[in-house]
Amino acid sequence: MIPARQSPTPRLTDRPALMRNRQRAGRIGFVDVLHRIVADEIELRLAEVNRRFTDIAIVTGAPGFWQPLFPQARVVPDAPDLDLALGAHDLVIHAMALHWAEDPVGQIVQCARALRPDGLFIAALPGGRTLSELREALARAEAEVSGGLSPRVLPMGEIRDLGALLARAGLALPVADQIVQPASYRSLIHLGHDLRAMGEGNALAARLRRPTRRAVLLRAAQLYAESHPDPDDPQRIRATYELVFLTGWAPDASQQKPLRPGSAKMPLAEALASTRKPQ
Numbered sequence: 047m048i049p050a051r052q053s054p055t056p057r058l059t060d061r062p063a064l065m066r067n068r069q070r071a072g073r074i075g076f077v078d079v080l081h082r083i084v085a086d087e088i089e090l091r092l093a094e095v096n097r098r099f100t101d102i103a104i105v106t107g108a109p110g111f112w113q114p115l116f117p118q119a120r121v122v123p124d125a126p127d128l129d130l131a132l133g134a135h136d137l138v139i140h141a142m143a144l145h146w147a148e149d150p151v152g153q154i155v156q157c158a159r160a161l162r163p164d165g166l167f168i169a170a171l172p173g174g175r176t177l178s179e180l181r182e183a184l185a186r187a188e189a190e191v192s193g194g195l196s197p198r199v200l201p202m203g204e205i206r207d208l209g210a211l212l213a214r215a216g217l218a219l220p221v222a223d224q225i226v227q228p229a230s231y232r233s234l235i236h237l238g239h240d241l242r243a244m245g246e247g248n249a250l251a252a253r254l255r256r257p258t259r260r261a262v263l264l265r266a267a268q269l270y271a272e273s274h275p276d277p278d279d280p281q282r283i284r285a286t287y288e289l290v291f292l293t294g295w296a297p298d299a300s301q302q303k304p305l306r307p308g309s310a311k312m313p314l315a316e317a318l319a320s321t322r323k324p325q
Contacts, residue, residue, distance in 0.1 A: 057251060058201075059146050064249035068107050071245035080244065081111045081142055083227060084170040084289060088139060091168065091293065099137040103130055103160060105153070106141040107245065128153065130160035137161075140169035145202050146249070154215035154292075164298035167217055173224055173288035174204040179274040180237065180285065187266035191259065197250040198258075205290050217294025218301055227287045230276045234267040237285055 071077070092099070102119035104112050105128060109121045116139075122129045124143035138157040147153045157167050181199040188195055209222030231237040241247055276282040295301060 058148055060249050060251045060253070063253075064107075064146055064245075067242070067247040067249055068245035070247075071243050072110065074243055076108070076110065076245070077240050077243035078108070078111050079229075080172075080227075080287060080289070081108055083225075084142055085112075085115055087225065087289070087291060088141075088168055088170065091291070092137075095166065097136075097166070099166070101135045101162075102137045102139070103135045103157075104139045104141055105130075105143060105157065106139075107143045107146070108141070112139075112141055124153070126152075128156040128160070130156060132159055133162050135160050135162065136165045138165070138167050140167070140171075142170055142172075144169050144171040145200060150203075150208075151211050151214050154211055154217070158215050158217050158294070158296060161296035163296055164300060165296040167212075167292075167294050167296070169292040171208070171290055171292075172202050173208065173290035174202050175226065175286050175288040176202050178286055179270060179283070180234070183234065183266045183270035183273065184262075186269050187262050191262045191265055196254045197252045198248055200246075200248075200250060202288075203290075208290050208292060212292055212294040215294070216297070218297045219293075219295050221293045222290065224288055224290045227289060229285045229287060230279065230282050231285060232282055234263070234270045234283065237283065 100118075102116055104116060104119050104121045105124050106112050106121065107124050109123070113119070113121045119139075120130075120135075124140070124147065126148065130138070138160055140153065140157055144150050144153055154167070154169065157169075161167060177199050184198050185195055188198075205222050205224050209220060212220035212222070231240070270283050274284050276284045
């Protein structure tokens, strides 16, 4: 097992609550729609790589979904200390769990150490625009009804910041890209049911430890419906899911490297002139 970097007492995630949320999702019927979108995108990315991967590891909080897709892969939970051996894999996928990590850099470092030279790392996770409408409606409703705010929706990173984690973890050729997936729901209540069935309920360590007042939820539902109707059906609401994909390679001497500054053999102006077509 690759040890995680030492970190202070968790301040973001209540891990027992997260595990309870995931177990409840399994009992009520796991909603895997985002995982299916992510899996399709990862398959497309792997198809573009001229490589056959034989020793795959998948880090996830949804093993029941990912194991059948990669039956030969080693599927491990997204614990702070990942159950991965040094240099044991040529592909490591961190699937829809990095957003709950107390130390996301540490998670990527552990994945990178589990790769052989020139092995591939792919992470997929929700980005900063995910559930922005819900965040706004709940904040406005709680401020109006109770005069305060409490943590209700997990803060999620912006693509630029998430992409920078790859270099910090020592991975080469880093790439970060994203897709935005809109979704339509009958109401805020139905959105909340789907989030619970995804295992993505509120597991923030600083969350309220008592039920939300009914007046807050009713006002949030009203504000949400007024501010974010589905353009195709105004009787429904629109929710946004931003999915970020991070890709990097374990360093290897065979990989392409950028030229050193000043090493060009032709001035830029001359290079540009040579590409112009004759009139």
